[in-house]
Amino acid sequence: MEALATLIRSMAWTMPVGLFFAGVALLLLVMTGLQFAYPTIERKGFLPMTTTRGDRVFIGLLGAAWIHLAWLALVASPLWWASILAVLWFALVLRFG
Amino acid sequence: MDKIENNKAWFLVLPVFVIVAISAIIPLMTVVNYAFQDIFSPQDRYWVGTEWFESVLADDDLHGALIRQFVFSFVILLVEIPLGIALALAMPARGWRASLALVLMALPLLIPWNVVGTIWQVFARADIGLGGWLVNALGIPYNYTNDPVAAWLTIVVMDVWHWTPLVVLLCYAGLRAIPDAYYQAAAIDGASAWKVFRYIELPKMRGVLLIAVLLRFMDSFMIYTEPFVVTGGGPGNATTFLSIHLTKIAIGQMDLGPAAAISIIYFLIILTLSFVFYNVMTRMGTGERA
Incomplete structure (x- = not known):
């Protein structure tokens, strides 16, 4: 756990960048869901x-x-x-x- | 559509996902964080917005390194791809000669990058290197330590020596995978050697050539060790490519924020060009306009 905490600290997270990556992750999840529901053509x-x-x-x-x-x-x-x-x-x- | 899917297979992908996450995604996210902050330590840091991007985008040194990098990658592709195809076509198809040629071709690929740089640094020296001495003995003035053209030539020749074998091996594998029936049909039709190459061998090598172009482009665009060992980016800034410029900023000056901003621009260029290459080459010859 200590190693993980050190890793996260060293990544120097900020709120805007965190929100950006959360948005990208959400987008990927939505795209995956859409692919299952409506396969792309x-x-x-x-x-x-x-x-x-x-x-x-x-x-x-x-x-x-x-x-x-x-x-x-x-x-x-x-x-x-x-x-x-x-x-x-x-x-x-x-x-x- | 009767398609059987087994989602348990996703668990088999999990180890790869974890490795990619640790080796690529976490560093990438860290770099993005650093690009928007003035970092002295993980605890001592200040948000600066897009300041680093504005400063590096206006930096003449970065523009110079970027132009040199594009020219270098273009020259490398222009030389190594046709040369690799030609050598693969000239290699024996079977027997002990084929094995010998394959071993000889694989040798440069087995040598670590820093050792390649050291070999060429000594070999190309005008005073004690056999190659440099020979060129000067022929009456051609050559000294890569003070002549930018000679430095460029040395690095290009070194890269061609080191990496053309990769293109050769890929093309050779592609050529050996062509069934004999194609050559027999071409012989019956009386096709010339050029037409056999143009209409049989080249289209059949498209897949391996795609891999070769992508690998050589990405590798040459990221080149660092060999030119750093041979010329250290000089004379002047003549062989300071993007990665050497980036290292100077990140490690030499410890300017982590600007270095992170350059890294993101660097990453975007490689991502965009690889995407374009991939699409153009996968659609080439399939009838679809790329």
Whole structure:
């Protein structure tokens, strides 16, 4: 137990990062549940390849990370705008990707 | 759909999950935590938001290391993949010569990375190294310690020597898995050697080539030990690749926050490019546009 406590301390947890990873874990659980309830079917949207639901979530998350990084590198405005853009991108990929 | 599922099989995956969690997920989560804090110790730390990302994204040293890293990986793929295919095609198919060729090909892969670096550091030296001395004796001025072009050439040749055998072995395995019937049909049709390669061997090697490209890209993109031992990132910053730059920040300067931010950017680049490579190569030749 002591070793586990040391490990968790060394990870230097903060609330925002904890919430982020909890969100990712929740997303994975929801995706697993959806896969059992409604198995995914590959489809072709605006992305240049056929994708499953999991592919679209992955591409959406990856794109969201790049949007935030590009915003930090190129734009001086507050990061909330990048977050709004990332959510829009994520929704677009999930629905039409 | 009559599909039999046995969920007990998930328990068999559990040990792998635990190992991956300890070796990959926990360090990744730690790095994400560090990237948003100024860390002096696990107890002595301050939340800084996206400050480290803003500073490293504007850092010219990181831009330089990133460009060098992309150029290096591109050159490595450009040389090692065609060379590996050519060597695999030239290797004997059976008999003692095939065994000998396989052993010779496997030898560089058995040598630890730091030993490879040490071998090439000595071998390529202009004063005492056989390779460096020979090149100079041919009238070509060569000294990797003060010439950036020579340093680059040394590291590229070293990597080609070390890792092309991996591509060769993968391609060789792919070639040996092609049934003789394909070659017999091609002979009956009077197909040339080029057409046999283009329409039989290359498509049949797609799977192993995918693995070879992914492994070589990821490995070359993460290269650290060999250039660190041979050139230490020099002369100047000429061979300071991303991992060497990252180590300088993390271990040399103990700037854990900026190092964590660079690590996340590094991870995202590898993740994105591997995803793109994987999708392009798995769809290539299947009729689906990639």
